Amino acid sequence: MNNPMTRRKLFQILSAAGLGPAFASRVVADESEHKTKKIPEIQPIPVENLPRYPAFIRDGKVIQPERPLPVFQETDVLVVGGGAAGWAAAVSAARAGAKTMIVERYGCFGGLWTGGIVLVVISTHATENGQMLQVVRGIGGELLDRHAKFDNAIVNRGETKFNPTTDPEATMFLMDEMIQEAKVKTLFHCWATDVIMDGGAVRGVVFDSKAGRQAILAKAVVDTTGDGDIFAAAGAEHEQRLHAIGLVHRLGNVDRADHAALKKAGYKSLGAIEPQPSVRWVNLRGPSANGLDINELTRLQFEHRNKIWNHVQKMRKTPGGEKLFLLQTAPQIGVRTTRLLAGTHQLTYKESREPRKFPDTIAVGGAQNSKHAGWPIPYGVMLPKKLDGLLTAGRSISMDDKLVEDGRLIGACLTTGHAAGAAAAVAMKDGCRLRDVSIPKLQKLLREQGAYLG
Amino acid sequence: MTTGSNGRGKRLRATGRWLALVASVALVLPWWVIPVPLASFSPLVAACSALATQTVGFIVLLGVPVLALVLLSPRWFCRYACPVGLLLELQGKLRPKAALRWLQWPFICRLLAVLTLGGACMGYPFFIWLDPLAIFSGFFSAWRTPLTVASVCAGLALPAALLVDLLLPKVWCSRLCPLGGLQELLVLGGRRLRQLLRRERPDHEHPARLGRRSFLVACIGAAAGAATRTAQGQTPPLRPPGALDETRFTGVCVRCGSCVRVCPSRILRPDLGEHGLAGLFAPVVRFTEGYCRENCHRCNMVCPSGAITRLSLDEKRRRVIGPALVDLDLCLLANGQECTTCIRACPYEALTIQEIAGGLSVKPLLDLAKCTGCGACELACPTSPRPAIFVLPKPSVLKAS
Numbered sequence: 001m002n003n004p005m006t007r008r009k010l011f012q013i014l015s016a017a018g019l020g021p022a023f024a025s026r027v028v029a030d031e032s033e034h035k036t037k038k039i040p041e042i043q044p045i046p047v048e049n050l051p052r053y054p055a056f057i058r059d060g061k062v063i064q065p066e067r068p069l070p071v072f073q074e075t076d077v078l079v080v081g082g083g084a085a086g087w088a089a090a091v092s093a094a095r096a097g098a099k100t101m102i103v104e105r106y107g108c109f110g111g112l113w114t115g116g117i118v119l120v121v122i123s124t125h126a127t128e129n130g131q132m133l134q135v136v137r138g139i140g141g142e143l144l145d146r147h148a149k150f151d152n153a154i155v156n157r158g159e160t161k162f163n164p165t166t167d168p169e170a171t172m173f174l175m176d177e178m179i180q181e182a183k184v185k186t187l188f189h190c191w192a193t194d195v196i197m198d199g200g201a202v203r204g205v206v207f208d209s210k211a212g213r214q215a216i217l218a219k220a221v222v223d224t225t226g227d228g229d230i231f232a233a234a235g236a237e238h239e240q241r242l243h244a245i246g247l248v249h250r251l252g253n254v255d256r257a258d259h260a261a262l263k264k265a266g267y268k269s270l271g272a273i274e275p276q277p278s279v280r281w282v283n284l285r286g287p288s289a290n291g292l293d294i295n296e297l298t299r300l301q302f303e304h305r306n307k308i309w310n311h312v313q314k315m316r317k318t319p320g321g322e323k324l325f326l327l328q329t330a331p332q333i334g335v336r337t338t339r340l341l342a343g344t345h346q347l348t349y350k351e352s353r354e355p356r357k358f359p360d361t362i363a364v365g366g367a368q369n370s371k372h373a374g375w376p377i378p379y380g381v382m383l384p385k386k387l388d389g390l391l392t393a394g395r396s397i398s399m400d401d402k403l404v405e406d407g408r409l410i411g412a413c414l415t416t417g418h419a420a421g422a423a424a425a426v427a428m429k430d431g432c433r434l435r436d437v438s439i440p441k442l443q444k445l446l447r448e449q450g451a452y453l454g
Numbered sequence: 455m456t457t458g459s460n461g462r463g464k465r466l467r468a469t470g471r472w473l474a475l476v477a478s479v480a481l482v483l484p485w486w487v488i489p490v491p492l493a494s495f496s497p498l499v500a501a502c503s504a505l506a507t508q509t510v511g512f513i514v515l516l517g518v519p520v521l522a523l524v525l526l527s528p529r530w531f532c533r534y535a536c537p538v539g540l541l542l543e544l545q546g547k548l549r550p551k552a553a554l555r556w557l558q559w560p561f562i563c564r565l566l567a568v569l570t571l572g573g574a575c576m577g578y579p580f581f582i583w584l585d586p587l588a589i590f591s592g593f594f595s596a597w598r599t600p601l602t603v604a605s606v607c608a609g610l611a612l613p614a615a616l617l618v619d620l621l622l623p624k625v626w627c628s629r630l631c632p633l634g635g636l637q638e639l640l641v642l643g644g645r646r647l648r649q650l651l652r653r654e655r656p657d658h659e660h661p662a663r664l665g666r667r668s669f670l671v672a673c674i675g676a677a678a679g680a681a682t683r684t685a686q687g688q689t690p691p692l693r694p695p696g697a698l699d700e701t702r703f704t705g706v707c708v709r710c711g712s713c714v715r716v717c718p719s720r721i722l723r724p725d726l727g728e729h730g731l732a733g734l735f736a737p738v739v740r741f742t743e744g745y746c747r748e749n750c751h752r753c754n755m756v757c758p759s760g761a762i763t764r765l766s767l768d769e770k771r772r773r774v775i776g777p778a779l780v781d782l783d784l785c786l787l788a789n790g791q792e793c794t795t796c797i798r799a800c801p802y803e804a805l806t807i808q809e810i811a812g813g814l815s816v817k818p819l820l821d822l823a824k825c826t827g828c829g830a831c832e833l834a835c836p837t838s839p840r841p842a843i844f845v846l847p848k849p850s851v852l853k854a855s
Binding site: 120122244268269271272281282283284285286287307308311349367368369370371372402405409 | 783789790791792793794795798807809812813814815816834836837838
């Protein structure tokens with residue numbers, strides 16, 4: 001590109017040399033292209049001369065100076081984290097008429113479902129009175145339904161089937177589609193790092209991005225970071241857990257492998273089926289670790305990737321497995337549980353296994369296999385004991401250790417997320433605090449949006 | 455005999471019988487109030503239980519006073535206390551009088567009693583399930599179980615006795631009931647003893663024959679009992695916690711259904727002979743509706759015969775129904791799925807996750823020292839059509855290891 005002779009100049013020289021007619025049409029086409037695409041790929045733009053507040057060292061301590069933050073936007077409902085729960089919350093709140101915004105640290109919706117390649121939506125169904133029924137309905141149910149319009153987008157879905165597996169690309173596409181239809185203001189590549197407090201209430205969040213540190217002001221914040229980053233920053237009472245941290249990977253070319261020969265060599269199964277042909281999904285549970293410890297996360301990322309690579313190489317050297325290849329390790333490491341809110345109602349495993357209806361039921365969790373009854377989830381699991389202006393949904397709701405295994409699954413995240421979004425929308429409409437939301441109104445809205453409340 | 459002759463004695467007798475019936479029903483119905491099984495008041499059950507289990511516990515001692523009183527007044531139990539006897543007598547009053555055509559019949563009841571006691575010596579009392587208190591109790595138990603052929607049969611023993619009595623009046627009590635037979639044997643034995651003590655010649659008008667024939671029958675019973683014990687086998691079913699070993703259990707169990715009735719999880723049901731005829735109608739454990747709760751030892755408290763050992767809650771929590779086993783081919787966790795259902799369901803924390811293949815895979819690990827075979831895991835396991843984790847009967851595992 002540093003060559004001073006452009007194509008136009010070359011043609012000018014050539015036409016001047018008498019070859020014009022031969023290239024005439026070409027020249028015209030080029031002219032029209034240039035008319036529509038005037039901006040070159042690389043061009044100078046002015047450097048923004050914003051005030052800078054770098055940290056500095058004073059008395060041996062790194063000090064962050066006090067500074068005013070630019071407010072990126074003001075909104076009614078702000079959802080932090082675009083995983084299954086956050087996405088459902090944003091769509092629900094926006095559909096109910098609230099001015100809604102969502103901030104996501106990566107470039108897609110779905111969180112661990114898509115970015116973590118978890119793919120299997122467990123506990124979508126439950127059995128009540130001897131009949132299997134779908135409990136993941138409403139926003140999440142609609143998303144699953146929309147997969148059906150594409151080939152190879154979803155498997156294990158239908159009358160008698162449960163726990164479908166989706167194609168991550170299809171899921172990401174459909175999540176984009178639904179959030180844009182609902183006109184939710186979306187910010188990708190932004191990581192909420194702190195909370196804006198106004199007395200005992202949350203008034204918004206501070207987020208970091210390539211555009212520097214900025215603020216978003218909101219009347220209600222839904223913490224769907226999964227790790228409870230926002231309620232922890234706001235000082236809400238919470239608990240912290242270790243859990244297995246793993247990494248999912250996918251095998252390619254599975255149809256061209258000799259399964260019988262591999263089985264003989266000790267590879268019992270190549271993994272679970274996926275909507276895409278010849279691709280298999282493989283889980284790696286991993287050891288129990290602290291998902292908030294960056295050193296641990298880094299160590300496990302190294303370890304898991306190394307382990308998976310060597311494992312697949314070994315399979316490729318096994319007769320029958322030569323054509324297999326490692327299609328992908330998940331972009332996001334599989335953190336299962338970290339912080340859990342201490343909510344106004346801590347739902348216990350025992351309560352879930354002797355199901356009873358709560359007056360404030362806002363969702364119903366499914367059974368892992370659809371064999372057992374669903375478990376009603378009360379509004380209190382997402383409501384902090386003291387903090388105002390914030391709800392949590394997804395895997396950080398208030399529950400005991402044993403129930404985490406059900407509550408952290410995608411199905412429950414979709415339904416609790418949906419409920420949190422609807423609750424925030426009702427609070428906006430009524431101008432009340434989140435803890436004063438009228439339960440009948442919330443339940444009515446959820447039912448209107450198709451949710452199953454038992 | 456003397457009490458029945460005058461009016462006051464008759465009234466007294468009637469009152470006593472009604473009280474006994476009410477008490478019997480009370481013992482059958484509110485299992486949470488009185489953890490004493492009705493059938494344990496039967497001396498036949500007590501004697502067989504003591505012989506077969508070779509232990510004398512609280513339950514056995516309940517039958518002793520009844521036994522002792524028999525020596526003072528023959529068949530007083532039948533006339534004053536037996537609820538089945540009262541029901542039969544009531545039925546007799548409603549029906550026109552009929553000739554007692556069976557009067558020349560032999561005393562089958564004595565043979566049954568001797569045969570049963572002989573079998574009990576070898577751990578298999580044959581006709582103990584004909585005990586009237588067991589029959590009465592079994593009638594009430596049938597209502598508590600899911601409707602199966604077995605439960606219907608177990609509940610039909612009392613109506614069957616009533617039917618027999620309708621066709622042949624009074625034959626049940628005087629010729630068939632083994633508890634009656636036992637009482638008669640005791641009376642005869644007592645009389646013979648007195649005769650021997652007074653050095654009298656045997657009274658030929660009322661011969662107290664207890665000797666050779668009874669001994670022979672008892673020997674036959676013992677031999678048959680021993681044969682039954684060795685003849686059992688194939689796949690024994692799961693038995694309630696604290697049950698005796700399989701062969702003794704099927705013999706000692708009186709089929710009163712008390713355990714089936716009191717089980718809050720409804721995991722006990724009468725066996726319809728799927729596991730051999732020896733165990734017909736004895737309780738088997740199935741984890742289709744519930745599991746053996748960690749806070750319950752009702753079946754241990756209500757067994758009248760000692761087939762299920764009387765255990766405190768603490769002791770029962772340490773008794774093993776059978777060890778659980780994981781089928782790793784079916785197990786979701788071992789196949790890369792996010793399932794910890796059994797691990798969470800286990801009340802004894804006997805299951806953990808174990809890494810295998812260098813951490814690439816995991817599987818559930820069962821601590822047999824903690825597992826009681828309560829079936830909570832089997833009940834919870836999501837795989838179908840059969841669970842990936844299930845409780846095995848004890849002996850088959852012993853064979854395998």
